[in-house]
Amino acid sequence: xxxxxxxxxxxxxxxxxxxxxxxxxxxxxxxxxxxxxxxxxxxxxxxxxxxxxxxxxxxxxxxxxxxxxxxxxxxxxxxxxxxxxxxxxxxxxxxxxxxxxxxxxxxxxxxxxxxxxxxxxxxxxxxxxxxxxxxxxxxxxxxxxxxxxxxxxxxxxxxxx
Amino acid sequence: xxxxxxxxxxxxxxxxxxxxxxxxxxxxxxxxxxxxxxxxxxxxxxxxxxxxxxxxxxxxxxxxxxxxxxxxxxxxxxxxxxxxxxx
Numbered sequence: 255x256x257x258x259x260x261x262x263x264x265x266x267x268x269x270x271x272x273x274x275x276x277x278x279x280x281x282x283x284x285x286x287x288x289x290x291x292x293x294x295x296x297x298x299x300x301x302x303x304x305x306x307x308x309x310x311x312x313x314x315x316x317x318x319x320x321x322x323x324x325x326x327x328x329x330x331x332x333x334x335x336x337x338x339x340x341x342x343x344x345x346x347x348x349x350x351x352x353x354x355x356x357x358x359x360x361x362x363x364x365x366x367x368x369x370x371x372x373x374x375x376x377x378x379x380x381x382x383x384x385x386x387x388x389x390x391x392x393x394x395x396x397x398x399x400x401x402x403x404x405x406x407x408x409x410x411x412x413x414x415x
Numbered sequence: 416x417x418x419x420x421x422x423x424x425x426x427x428x429x430x431x432x433x434x435x436x437x438x439x440x441x442x443x444x445x446x447x448x449x450x451x452x453x454x455x456x457x458x459x460x461x462x463x464x465x466x467x468x469x470x471x472x473x474x475x476x477x478x479x480x481x482x483x484x485x486x487x488x489x490x491x492x493x494x495x496x497x498x499x500x501x502x
Contacts (some may be wrong), residue, residue, distance in 0.1 A: 366471065
């Protein structure tokens with residue numbers, strides 16, 4: 255199975271220290287990366303924003319971390335990811351996990367890739383304080399890539415709990 | 416303590432949204448809940464640890480509830496993972 259980290263690095267969809275005035279702008283910033291890389295149509299990003307408005311912050315999954323995604327049928331073209339860190343955190347309306355400064359975007363072409371690749375691998379990353387802190391501290395895309403590589407190795411070698 | 420083995424029947428498995436719902440239900444009860452898939456057992460109130468299990472429709476899981484309201488907790492959780500009731 256392809257890995258989340260490999261796909262993310264291959265598509266060069268990483269942005270560090272972006273500035274957003276609110277959650278919607280933050281989602282649009284990463285959304286643009288996804289669309290420009292040919293991973294999804296614009297309507298996929300619109301669906302994420304619409305879902306958040308109608309059903310609430312279902313994709314804020316850990317303190318400071320959002321995983322914006324919608325369903326494959328909303329316009330995913332190729333399974334892929336984007337990662338955005340913010341210079342200043344924004345509120346998503348999730349009292350347990352606000353404010354958010356790391357956004358990991360995911361789009362999968364089918365439910366199997368979503369549930370078996372995207373979600374577990376991203377959850378592994380988010381459940382590892384070491385790597386999340388390192389991502390927050392990374393000041394360049396190169397530094398983010400190094401953190402992701404280290405995480406990927408640790409995951410493959412079964413070094414994460 | 417009560418325990419139930421069951422197949423996940425809700426059509427989306429237990430990814431972000433249904434897993435969030437699972438955690439929300441668990442937090443509403445006093446009983447301590449654990450979810451097991453294969454050899455991996457995780458606390459029912461940890462969204463990330465549930466997401467790490469990568470549960471898809473058709474997977475066999477075990478739910479364990481332990482506490483004064485364990486019956487009600489189990490009933491609510493079974494309703495989530497088997498929305499149409501057992502086949």
